[in-house]
Amino acid sequence: MNRRLITIIDYERLLALKELALLTTETSENVRKLYTELMHAHMLKPGYISENAITMNSRILLRELHTGRQIDLTITYPRDSNAMERRVSVFSEIGTALLGKLVGDRVSWKIKGREAHFEILEVLYQPEAVGHFNL
Template sequence: MNGPFVSLCSEITRTDALALMDWLEDECVTRYLSDSRHVSRFIEQVLGRVRLPILTPLFNQGGRFFMAYDRHDARVGFVRLVRTGADCEMVLVIGNRNDWGRRLGAAAIREAMKLAFLDMRAERLIARIHPDNVRSLKAFERCGFLPDSHTPALTSYALTSARYRQRLRGSPASHGAGIQITEIDKDRLGRLLAFVQDPAAFELEHEIERAIVVDPGEVPGDVVTMNSRALLQLDDETLEVTLVYPEDADCRAGKLSVCSGIGTAILGYRAGDALDWRMPDRTRHIRIEKVLYQPEATGHFHL
C-alpha cells in the first residue's frame, strides 16, 4: 500500500475545472502540452456560461476525461482518452509540480491502460510525447510502451492490447500487489464476465487477468477465494464479509458480490495485506485482518 497510487474519476465538477485552470497557468506544466491553450479557453468558456456543479458531459465531448487522485483523494492531474477507430490516444498531465517524482505518472498510465483495453476495448493505446519530455518518455517505457513513430516535434509510443495482457500475466506485481486465484474460480468468473452488464466489471477482469493462478488444493489458507469469509478493516470500520457470486449477494447478511467495489478489491489478497481502492465517491483503505473461512482449506471445492 506504500507504492504510488492513482485512481481515475470520470465525474468532473466546477472545483475540478478550477484546479485544471490553475495547472494550465503554470508554464512548466504546459510546456509539452500542445493543446494547453485550447483546453484552457474551453474550460474558461464552460465556467463562464454553465452554472451547473457537475460538468462531466461537457468534458467528455469527443473523448473520455478523468481527474486523477492520489490515495488521500487529492487531485494530482488528469487523463484524456480519445478513441480513433480501433486505437485510443492518451493525454496525461500531472498538474502539481510538487507531485512530480512521486511516480504518479506511471500509476496514472496503468489506470488509463486498464480503461482503454478492458473497458473501451481498444486494440492499441497511443501516446504522443515531446522528445524533450524525458520524464514522460521514461514513464511510458516503464509501462511497456514501444516507440512507434518519430518527428522533430513528437515521439509516438504505442502499446497493443495483446502486449498489455501478456504483461499483465507475465509481471502481475507491476500492476499492483500480487494476488492469487484458483483455477476453478478463474474459470467460473470468466464465464460470469460474459454476462455481467455492470460498467465497472472491467475492474474484475483486470484482477483476474493479473492474478497468479493456482491449483485449488495448493492455495494458501489465508487467501480470499470465492465464498471465503473474511474480517476486514475498512477505513476505521471493522466488518465481516463473505465474497460471493452476484446471485448470492445480500448486503444485510454481509455477503458481498465479487462484482461490487469491495468484493473485487479483496479477491485474491491474503490476511495481513492492505490496499487502496477507489469507490465512486472516495478512496477506501482496506486491510484483510483474517480469513475466517476458506472453502479450499476445508476441502469444499464445489463451492
C-alpha cells in the same frame, strides 16, 4: 498492481460470467478491472492455495484503518449477494478489491463518497481450506 492468487476453478467460473456481467451489471468498470487483474493472477489448484488468500465464498475480517472499526463479510457470486447478510458480489467495488488478496494486505474502495482503507485481518472461512472445492 499486486499479483493476486486465485484458484483455477474460481477463474474458470468467473470467466464464464464475464460477458453477461459486462452487459448486465451497473458496475461494468469494476468487472473490467477485475478481469484485467485476473489475467495476471497466479492461478493454483484449489488444494494448493494459501489459507490466507481470499477466494470465492471466503468470509473475511477487515479493519478500517481510519476508524479501527472491524467488519466481516463474504465474497460471493452476484446471484448470492445479500447486503443484509454482508455477502458482497465479486463484481462490486469491494469484491473486486478483495478477491485474491492475502491476510495483511491493504485495500481501499469508496464508501459514501470517500475513499476507505482497510487491512485484511483474517480469513475466517475459506472453502478450499476445509476441502469445499465445489462452492
